[in-house]
Amino acid sequence: MSGSQRLAWLLFGLVAGLLELWADWIHVEHFGSLVYTDYFGVRLLSSPVYMPVGWWLTCVQFGYIALRLSERWGQWKTAGLVALLGMGLPPWYEEFAAPARAWYYTTSRLMLSNTPVWIILTYGGCMFGIAMMVLVNYHAKAWAKAVAAGWFTAASFMLSGVFWYSLLG
Numbered sequence: 001m002s003g004s005q006r007l008a009w010l011l012f013g014l015v016a017g018l019l020e021l022w023a024d025w026i027h028v029e030h031f032g033s034l035v036y037t038d039y040f041g042v043r044l045l046s047s048p049v050y051m052p053v054g055w056w057l058t059c060v061q062f063g064y065i066a067l068r069l070s071e072r073w074g075q076w077k078t079a080g081l082v083a084l085l086g087m088g089l090p091p092w093y094e095e096f097a098a099p100a101r102a103w104y105y106t107t108s109r110l111m112l113s114n115t116p117v118w119i120i121l122t123y124g125g126c127m128f129g130i131a132m133m134v135l136v137n138y139h140a141k142a143w144a145k146a147v148a149a150g151w152f153t154a155a156s157f158m159l160s161g162v163f164w165y166s167l168l169g
Contacts, residue, residue, distance in 0.1 A: 005140035012133070013059025015150025016157070017052035021045045023158040033169055036103045048102075059130050059153065062086060066131035067138060079131040086127025091120045107169045118168040122161045129156025 021044055027034040028046035042049035062082055069078040091112075097103050098114035110117040133149040133156070 009138060009140060009142070009146050010060045010063045010134070011056075012137075012146040012150040012153065013056040013063065013130075014052070015147055016059050016130070016153035017055035019151065019154030020055045020157050021047050021051065022154065023161050024051060026158065027161060027165070031165060031169070033106055033165055034103060035106060037101050055157075058090065058126075059150075062127050062130045063134040066134050070135055075132070075135045078135065079128050082131035083124040083128035086130075087120050087124040090123045090127075091115050094119060107165075110168055116169065118164040121164045121168070125160025125164065126157050129153050129160065132156075 024034065024047040025045045028036065036046070036048055039048045040050060044051065062085070065085070066078055066082045069081060073081070094115040095113060104114075105116050105119065107116045107118065112120060130153055133153045137145045137149040139145055
């Protein structure tokens with residue numbers, strides 16, 4: 001395992017990444033708002049095989065940022081800043097998907113370049129969820145808390161995506 005208990009605990013992102021497949025499934029199969037054009041040979045529910053890993057890494061990055069920022073600021077300021085960062089950085093990745101033709105969104109109103117505004121706001125909600133789950137539940141070697149935080153983080157992904165899509169999609 002990692003020499004850092006803090007980084008080892010952030011493996012909660014693996015749980016969140018796997019459960020994020022549920023949020024993708026809702027947007028692909030139920031809403032029809034997301035279309036994947038390449039699954040890299042393996043489809044997990046309605047997502048490409050790399051999605052759980054991508055979200056795992058996102059949870060690790062933003063969770064660690066939240067832990068470090070919270071050493072200087074309070075929980076709410078930290079979670080708010082992480083949410084704002086989340087509305088900037090991951091949607092930038094969305095811009096790579098358009099020329100790569102990896103996926104696209106079927107919604108066309110309220111777009112910022114190739115990214116729907118509801119996706120940008122969804123990322124803010126996701127990163128807020130990551131930050132709060134880490135800030136509230138982090139305790140070195142508390143693996144059960146890490147797994148629970150992964151479940152709640154994935155639920156925040158689902159709730160944020162459904163909320164913002166329903167409002168603006």
